[in-house]
Amino acid sequence: MLKDPMLNMIAKSRGTPGSSNTHDDRPHEMNRYMGGHRRLNHPFVNGYWYILIEPPQYLFASSNSGINARSEIIGSDDGAGSSGTGPYEATRWLHSTAEGFTPPSRTLTKVDVPGMGGMGSSFVAGQQLTRTFSCTFREYQDTPIYNALNLWTSMIDHHYGVSPMNGNEYLPANYKGCAFVFLCKPTVQDISTGIGGTDVEQFYFFEGVFPESAPTDAFNSDINTNDVVQVNTTFSFDGWPYGREHIGHFMTGIHLMNQVYAFNLEGNYDNHVSPTATTLNSPTWVPSDITA
DSSP states (O other): OOOHHHHHHHHHHSSSTTOOOOTTTSOOTTTOOOOSTTOOOOOOOOSOEEEEEEOOHHHHHTOOSOSSTTHHHHOOSSSSTTSOOOHHHHHHHHHHHEEEEEOOOEEEEEEEEEOGGGOEEEEEEEEEEOOEEEEEEEOOTTOHHHHHHHHHGGGSOTTTSSOSSOTTTOSHHHHOEEEEEEEEOSOOSBTTTBOOGGGEEEEEEEEEEEESSOOGGGGOOBTTBOOOOEEEEEEEEEEEEEOTTSHHHHHHHHHHHHHHHHHHHHHHHHHHHOTTOBOSSSBTTSOOTTTO
């Protein structure tokens, strides 16, 4: 295992503007060759990523409709009584079913100054931000993803076009949340706690987050086709995401990921050894309507 001085040397010698990269950190300039057993770098591998979305406490903790239809069987200790709509339950579903992530884009805007003969020059004038990111979720029975996102967009009533909140409740704190996104290496720093700082390649912390629509269009159906459902959702956010250079947000996200990892590790162990094992959707020991 690499020691800390070696990790520090690698971190300082590659990927940093102005650093004194060594020949072993990058491909050969002429033939792009990256082979050999003394290399101190590795191609970026995508597909290893995690997201934690924290929905607004107010909308989810005060709702009377369940995220999944059978939640009244297992109840909830998530601040939502027996409704099963607490924000932590929603976070778990959105975390465990997320399959795709598209980050926002940032483009510099410019102004052009023409010259004679078709010549010209350009000057940076500002920037244009998309201020949206999108995620793909896998839907499951009782449509927990749709129910969570539909509940989140309920700050505007579907039929009347106004908010059911009163004037003192219609506030960003009551309908906006935040999101942590980690793009990681295929590694785990500590198997007992989960990912750590050296496992993360890119980090995004989004604030002022809310879904732009409920994913009703994901449920197109045809009698000639049977398929599973993926839900594509676009989230709006405020400002611009914080990166790993913002240590406070980054370490908060790592801590939350470790909490989720520990919770799932304990839950998976209990499910394997308990005669009354449960799933996120319902207890596995509930009698079937067919066999009961």
